[in-house]
Amino acid sequence: MKLTPKTATLLVLAALIALTPLFFPSGYYYRVGALIFVNGLSVLGIVILTGYAGQVSLGHAGFAGIGAYACALAPVHLGLHPALAIVLGAVISAIMAWLVGRPILRLKGYYLGVASLGFGILVSMVLSNERWLTKGPDGIEVPDLGLRDLLKDMGLKLANGEFWYFFSGICLLIGAWLVLNLYNSPTGRALRALHGSEIAARTVGVDVAKLKLQAFVISAVYASVAGSLLALMNKFVTPDVAGFMHSIEMVTMAVLGGAGSVLGAIFGAGILTLLPQVLTVFAEYEQLMLGAVMMLVMIFMRDGLLPSVLRKIRGRGE
Amino acid sequence: MKTLTTTALGTLMALGLATAAMADIKIGATVSATGPASFLGDPEAKTLEMLVEELNAAGGINGEKVELVLYDDGGDPNKARTFATRLVEDDEVVAIIGGSTTGTTMSIISVAEDAEVPFISLAGAVEIIEPVKPFTFKTPHTDRMACEKIFEDMQKRGFTKVGMISGTDGFGASMQAQCKSVVGNYGIEIVADETYDPKDADMTAQLTNIKGADGIQAVLNPGFGQGPSIVTRNYKQLAIDLPLYQSHGVASDGFIELAGADAAEGVRLPGTALLIADILPEDDAQKPVVTAYKAAFEAKTGTPVGTFGGYAHDAFLILKDAITRAGSAEPAAIRDAIEATSGLVGTTGVYTMSPENHLGLDLSAFRMLEIKGGKWTIVE
Numbered sequence: 001m002k003l004t005p006k007t008a009t010l011l012v013l014a015a016l017i018a019l020t021p022l023f024f025p026s027g028y029y030y031r032v033g034a035l036i037f038v039n040g041l042s043v044l045g046i047v048i049l050t051g052y053a054g055q056v057s058l059g060h061a062g063f064a065g066i067g068a069y070a071c072a073l074a075p076v077h078l079g080l081h082p083a084l085a086i087v088l089g090a091v092i093s094a095i096m097a098w099l100v101g102r103p104i105l106r107l108k109g110y111y112l113g114v115a116s117l118g119f120g121i122l123v124s125m126v127l128s129n130e131r132w133l134t135k136g137p138d139g140i141e142v143p144d145l146g147l148r149d150l151l152k153d154m155g156l157k158l159a160n161g162e163f164w165y166f167f168s169g170i171c172l173l174i175g176a177w178l179v180l181n182l183y184n185s186p187t188g189r190a191l192r193a194l195h196g197s198e199i200a201a202r203t204v205g206v207d208v209a210k211l212k213l214q215a216f217v218i219s220a221v222y223a224s225v226a227g228s229l230l231a232l233m234n235k236f237v238t239p240d241v242a243g244f245m246h247s248i249e250m251v252t253m254a255v256l257g258g259a260g261s262v263l264g265a266i267f268g269a270g271i272l273t274l275l276p277q278v279l280t281v282f283a284e285y286e287q288l289m290l291g292a293v294m295m296l297v298m299i300f301m302r303d304g305l306l307p308s309v310l311r312k313i314r315g316r317g318e
Numbered sequence: 319m320k321t322l323t324t325t326a327l328g329t330l331m332a333l334g335l336a337t338a339a340m341a342d343i344k345i346g347a348t349v350s351a352t353g354p355a356s357f358l359g360d361p362e363a364k365t366l367e368m369l370v371e372e373l374n375a376a377g378g379i380n381g382e383k384v385e386l387v388l389y390d391d392g393g394d395p396n397k398a399r400t401f402a403t404r405l406v407e408d409d410e411v412v413a414i415i416g417g418s419t420t421g422t423t424m425s426i427i428s429v430a431e432d433a434e435v436p437f438i439s440l441a442g443a444v445e446i447i448e449p450v451k452p453f454t455f456k457t458p459h460t461d462r463m464a465c466e467k468i469f470e471d472m473q474k475r476g477f478t479k480v481g482m483i484s485g486t487d488g489f490g491a492s493m494q495a496q497c498k499s500v501v502g503n504y505g506i507e508i509v510a511d512e513t514y515d516p517k518d519a520d521m522t523a524q525l526t527n528i529k530g531a532d533g534i535q536a537v538l539n540p541g542f543g544q545g546p547s548i549v550t551r552n553y554k555q556l557a558i559d560l561p562l563y564q565s566h567g568v569a570s571d572g573f574i575e576l577a578g579a580d581a582a583e584g585v586r587l588p589g590t591a592l593l594i595a596d597i598l599p600e601d602d603a604q605k606p607v608v609t610a611y612k613a614a615f616e617a618k619t620g621t622p623v624g625t626f627g628g629y630a631h632d633a634f635l636i637l638k639d640a641i642t643r644a645g646s647a648e649p650a651a652i653r654d655a656i657e658a659t660s661g662l663v664g665t666t667g668v669y670t671m672s673p674e675n676h677l678g679l680d681l682s683a684f685r686m687l688e689i690k691g692g693k694w695t696i697v698e
Contacts, residue, residue, distance in 0.1 A: 137487055137488035139395060234396060
């Protein structure tokens with residue numbers, strides 16, 4: 001049986017998620033792993049938007065903020081189960097993305113970057129200033145997802161860190177599977193055509209504005225779900241989740257690892273989540289090293305870390 | 319794909335090696351030494367490093383050396399939680415100091431409570447210790463206490479109608495809410511309530527509104543960072559002839575410098591003994607502690623001592639005291655000993671904890687200060 005790239009990617013990912021815990025010396029590594037998966041999930045959205053459709057968003061943290069605060073607020077005010085709150089957040093994010101994207105994506109050029117930047121800042125301002133609802137910049141507590149207790153009743157006892165590691169790992173796998181399916185679908189092909197040349201795509205009958213809007217909405221849902229998971233995992237969320245720095249972080253993770261490749265983007269999320277933990281040894285030089293790593297990757301590996309390395313290995317094999 | 323796995327494993331191993339050092343008593347800390355809250359975390363980190371060094375030079379606690387595992391969360395609650403998990407799970411510390419901001423503190427609490435490791439926060443909000451959580455303590459007085467101290471002083475001066483201008487950052491917004499909730503107890507009415515963004519460069523519009531409020535007798539400005547300095551300068555420029563109160567958030571010499579001694583003249587605020595170490599009366603219980611800390615910190619870092627570093631000083635003092643009394647470095651024993659802290663003199667005040675009170679300070683910890691001729695003076 002010949003492995004398709006899609007199955008291979010999913011298998012590698014599943015194996016990594018399942019096997020790395022064997023090497024974990026303490027519960028802290030589950031936490032780092034879970035963070036990588038959650039970041040990876042939001043970066044998958046960037047793969048669709050930037051890697052496939054060639055659009056740049058500088059406000060995706062805004063959607064993460066909507067997802068996160070949906071999980072904080074809906075269970076308290078609407079009596080919704082946290083799992084349904086994730087869905088609610090995703091729906092709101094999709095609607096917001098549609099409203100923001102529809103007029104903007106009819107235009108050519110970098111308007112989406114600016115519009116999404118404004119949107120992200122707007123969300124984080126609302127979250128900070130509407131104290132009566134969001135409790136303001138000091139943050140708000142998030143109810144428990146309840147799934148861990150459910151598993152416990154079924155006889156499967158997991159520590160909090162372990163639960164979130166596997167739960168977010170599974171979410172990431174599902175997310176990756178959907179992205180890979182999209183890649184091979186007619187929509188995915190059209191998206192890639194659009195990335196290659198907008199004019200050429202238009203000439204062969206691709207509805208460019210509609211496709212870009214689709215990609216933007218889907219990626220917003222990814223960011224929203226990732227934001228929800230982060231909030232539920234931390235059981236606490238502050239408006240920082242919607243902050244500008246978080247938006248930049250998402251784009252950087254995707255570009256660093258390789259925005260056009262699912263594994264690459266997740267790898268980028270992994271690197272940028274791990275580096276600050278590894279670099280604590282260097283204390284004051286942490287930021288400096290982080291900047292240097294990113295600059296070097298961008299100069300010498302323009303397609304992103306993973307695709308460049310893989311190409312090098314393949315090149316040597318031939 | 320092999321490379322990916324090797325790289326991932328390599329990184330994980332590097333993580334493991336980095337934390338392999340051993341010590342007798344391991345104390346963990348995560349503070350915001352960089353980022354937007356670095357003015358809190360930087361002196362806190364330096365204070366903790368200095369105190370551990372001093373302690374080990376003097377032989378440690380009960381003959382055992384102390385190792386400090388210090389992380390910088392950059393003010394990001396998500397990172398703070400990760401570092402707290404790392405401290406508890408990987409470094410296996412016996413207690414955690416930290417959480418420079420309310421946001422980082424709140425995300426550390428559940429980690430410490432789950433792992434049953436005592437946690438002493440360095441942040442202000444009253445939610446941290448109310449309701450009381452078994453393993454969570456804190457050293458700074460709450461913003462509600464600052465409001466009470468200010469209103470007490472206003473009441474003494476016979477003011478009944480005051481205006482407020484607050485920052486919309488975490489500190490300002492929280493204190494604004496707390497002040498409004500206790501103001502009624504002092505027979506004082508808030509007749510003007512304005513806000514500003516901490517990044518604003520001019521607050522004349524809000525101050526003009528306040529100036530025009532009917533019957534207003536004094537103005538209170540809850541806020542931190544540069545905002546209060548700008549308010550103070552604008553206040554002077556508009557020639558508003560009412561007493562101005564600032565919060566404990568700007569209780570540092572930096573505030574007088576930024577606002578200008580001229581504009582800051584007559585400004586009152588609740589501060590700690592640390593700020594006025596030089597002019598404290600000789601018989602003051604806190605005099606020896608604040609003088610010693612001030613001298614050591616300034617000699618070591620070359621920067622003036624501030625209230626925030628003092629919070630970290632007190633947290634470490636409480637912990638040291640608790641471990642000494644417990645005679646053990648087991649987290650549960652330390653927790654019980656912290657709760658039994660009694661009459662411990664710190665830089666912020668005198669701490670007496672109880673199962674119902676995990677802060678242990680009262681209003682006497684605050685001194686009402688007034689700026690005169692660019693210097694702090696005690697109002698009594």
